[in-house]
Amino acid sequence: MMSAEETMEALREFAPEADNMTQYLTSNVETSQPLPFEVDDGFAEYTKANTYDKRRRVVKNSVEEVEYDEMKQQLSAHEEMIEKIKSDPELNSNYRFDAIYDDGKTRQICRVLAQRTMISQGRKVEIAACGEDRHIQVPESISEYQTTYVPPEKRIQIMKNVTFNKKDVIPVYSDIAGETVESISIPNSLLFDYTDANYFNQTAEHNLARAVKMSEEDKNTIKCNCCTSDPDKKVIRCYENRNCPCFIMNEKLQKFQKPMNGNLPAKFTSFEPIHFTSTDIHFYQHMGFACSELCGCEGKCTNNVLMIPNKRLFPVEMFRSNEKLGFGVRSSVLIPAGTPVIEFVGEIIGEQVHMENANWNNIEYSYQVTYGKDDVLKQVVDNTKFSKNYKGLLKDLYANISYYLDPTVCGNYARMASHSCAANMDLVRVFQKSLSPAHIHLVMVAVTDIFPGTPITIDYGNDYATRLKTKCQCGTFACTNGTESREMKNASHAELTRYHQELSQLERKKWYNNLKVHFL
């Protein structure tokens, strides 16, 4: 069996004749932390197939119909995850997987969800007074809008493991009625290369390459010396340590949020759920800074919101049940509200590069990470002790270039998240090590409890949603394209809060009963 490195080496020989699938290999620079990799069967054959048609043939050879037991699958996924938490030195005593929320906390989460729903529908948000929702009647039809998806007992398994990493297995299924192993359609969009880390092309993005090089100078790096000499202390408290440069920067960035009604900004820590309190879903306001392996704590502290995403705690599958929607991704376990789940990774690409490149039409999958005239980030950079040259370069990059993360050719499962008018995830920006655009990690955070079997969704934003080739297929009660009554779609903030709460309670009850039946 080839090691991942040997395979990559072999691939470099193919790069000159490859179409755009493997070009990145010639000059990529990784900026996130890749997972440990143990090669799974078929990796070399898949990766060496350097055109979509060749790759499709490779994948088609292993398509099979499989018997599938959803409950069994969910229970073993749950047990495996609990085992992983228990055997992990950082998580074992510091992380509570199933945060049991009191009514107040649940209501607060649902109030924010209701605001997000209204913004997603393009409506002005009128905030109800606290508790105004208590006596609202919920329409019976709300129970039809539970988001868990139950697959058929026979499924077509397209890939056993799209990551080809035994340490992070993600199967791909198709559940479209009438499809057979022979007739299965495998679109190009599924035939991407899987990666855990952001990367960029050093030649095309020479200014970014310069910034990364300069960020390695001590003066331009943000890292801490926090550590504990007491081996009995289970956790290193970088968060709230006034001497920790990473925490200080984390707090500075959190202050850019605009929390409503006197709430405190959402905190970005390692083990506590992130509870958004802002009415504005624009993720650019939500920023944090995380400790890294460069720090004395090695990032094993309380100030690393990337810790859980980097551990891949929550198993998922990719699946297709609706031709118009295409492939999506769903969780096999409960993901509690506020959990930072996965980094959205891809190629970091500046606007000027794609403008010059007539072939750049990957906007369908890309996510914007900086906004050209980013005054907030310019201001943050100005207030650092970075060298004059580095500061100048960063301010220039933030003033003049919009950067995107483009996972079209090479990305992770985050690229498969569908759009929803009542999305269960949001994206936030987290910096690590320094403050260049290449140090930004886009983290997907659960904004509500995501119960096992539920598709993971994000709000693509109004602009994007109007460019969808088909009308929105999210199927939520709040869908702008939904068939639901006006009553449901035009509901007030208080009513929407109640509806979200009712749905969440229904799903929680079902999840709890399933666990009880099988474990007790």
Ligand SMILES: C[S@@+](CC[C@H](N)C(=O)[O-])C[C@H]1O[C@@H](n2cnc3c(N)ncnc32)[C@H](O)[C@@H]1O
């Ligand atoms: C980022 S990709 C998601 C993965 C994609 N479904 C696939 O199979 O590769 C975005 C595309 O998925 C489809 N899509 C995602 N959410 C949708 C929605 N709510 N309604 C209709 N189409 C959607 C659209 O074709 C969209 O251009």
